[in-house]
Amino acid sequence: MKLKWISFFSILFSIFALADQNATSAPVINSGDTSWMLMSTALVMLMTPIGLALFYGGMTRSKNLLNTYAMVFMAFSIAMIAWVVAGFSVAFGTMEGGLNNFMGGFGNVMLNGIKWDEFASVDLGQLYPKYVFVVFQGTFAAITVAIASGSAIERMKFSTWMIFVALWTVIVYAPIAHMVWGGGYLFNAGALDFAGGTVVHMNGGLAGLVIAVLVGKRAGYGKVAMKPMSVMLTALGAGLLWFGWYGFNAGSAFGANMIAGVAMLTTTIATAIATLTWVIVEQIVFKKPTLLGAASGAVAGLVAITPAAGFVGVGGALIIGVLGSVIAFFGVAVLKKKLGYDDSLDAFGVHFLAGLFGAIATGVLALNDKALLWSGPLKDADDRLGQIMVQLESVVIVGLYTLIGTIIVYFISSLLTGGGRVDAQTEEVGLDEAIHGEKVMNL
Secondary structure, three states, X not given: OHHHHHHHHHHHHHHHHHHHHHHHOOOOOXXXXXXXXXXXXXXXXXXXXXXXXXXXXXXXXXXXXXXXXXXXXXXXXXXXXXXXXXXXXHHHOOOOHHHHHOXXXXXXXXXXXXXXXXXXXXXXOEEEEHHHHHHHHHHHHHHHHHHHXXXXXXXXXXXXXXXXXXXXXXXXXXXXXXXXXXXXXXXXXXXXXXXXHHHHHHHHHHHHHHHXXXXXXOOOOOOOOOOOOOHHHHHHHHHHHHHHHHHHHHHHHOOOOHHHHHHHHHHHHHHHHHHHHHHHHHHHHHOOOOHHHHHHHHHHHHHHHHHHOOOOOHHHHHHHHHHHHHHHHHHHHHHHHXXXXXXXXXXXXXXXXXXXXXXXXHHHHOOOOOOOOOOOHHXXXXXXXXXXXXXXXXXXXXXXXXXXXXXXXXXXXXXXXXXXXXXXXXXXXXXXXXXXXXOOOOO
């Protein structure tokens, strides 16, 4: 009898000990999600100093190819530093009161308060290191400002550009990221932007146009031929961008999960149909389907699907790919000529216009599936019109903030470097030799 009571209390003690252990045990890292986020971060990193740099470099003239590549390469480096110093804090930190609608504050400057063993978000089930989240988001900031460089190549001072990158990352990009993704006004209003239609592509494309207008047109623009140095480099860059974009879009599911699979599929379908659409439109309009057009169409499709990647099905991806490509083609082939601005590598036409369309189309075409949508009128009240209105509000607010913020940052950067444009002789000789003392080929 005594042994029975001992056994009973032993079992009871074991049950309570196990319950206490479960109650107090720390969350365990999810190795699958961590691996995927590490890989996604590396893929997005590949997009900027390799993919975008080649894509842009091939479209510039040979005397400016190295400078074009250097502007993208340095944009990545400087933006990442600015991101860790203050950008992440402004984007994903918190601030007391109404200001938190627009910026996150400075509590995490230099990543202060973030521990090396801290998870991205235990409440949301994101059991991978927060440091990985910091770097992943930093690669988005870096490619956004790098996109803007394509509008101002061949005539902007390298020193002005480097200062511009540092300031713009913190002053313009970070507050927009906070408003849309970091718990700010647009996030709370229910705006849907899966991977950066407003935050990245509208933002970077419009910033590029602003710089292009402020720095002025290239000497001889519209009068002399400015042919791309190497369409092959541009096509290679486009292919690398497409490859890296799987980290960009599928990585924005923040885990190796079903939604990542949705984003990967829609990204592939939209990009493929956008590439085909651009080539067909080129054949109809110019009677020549070009490799440069195919590369441009692919990027336009990638941009257009980005805000919708995890929210739409195959049908929505096909529609977004076709219309996004047509709209970007119109921006490059028609709008640019009509308005006369010198957007050197069409950052505005491809990134801003396709991103704008994709952001609005997300509200129209997002699946009414509560498991896919993270917030918004469509999820909360099956309100399709309300979701469209929120999407329109988001593109207006992002557009206005980018416009005003970029003008201010450009003038500060220009003032600090004695003007933002190179002199006439430097522009004529070429920025590779005049600024960097290098040539593409030394024969």
